[in-house]
Amino acid sequence: MARNNAYHVISRNNGWAVKREGASKAAGVFSTKNDAEKASDKFRDKSYDVIVHKSDGTISEWKRGR
Numbered sequence: 001m002a003r004n005n006a007y008h009v010i011s012r013n014n015g016w017a018v019k020r021e022g023a024s025k026a027a028g029v030f031s032t033k034n035d036a037e038k039a040s041d042k043f044r045d046k047s048y049d050v051i052v053h054k055s056d057g058t059i060s061e062w063k064r065g066r
Contacts, residue, residue, distance in 0.1 A: 007043045009036045011055040018043070018050075 006021045016036035017026035027043075030036040033052075040050040040063075047065035054060045 005047075006049040006051055007040055009033065009040055009050065009052045011053065011057070 007027065008019050008021060010017050010019060011033075012026070012029060015029050015031050016033045017029045018036050018040045019026040028036070028039050030039060037050075037052060040052075044050050044063055044066050049065050050063040051059055052061040052063065
């Protein structure tokens, strides 16, 4: 189950965003999904879960915080 301290990698317009759950703005926007996932690692290092979505919005991977 998602907690408020999770970050999501989501498809956004012509790119990918890393957004904290419940936030109104993205922590970062990237041109590729791979770049967004790499950027999300800094949040995993701080014990946040990262939930990676497919372009259709479904969850493809749930990475637990370290």
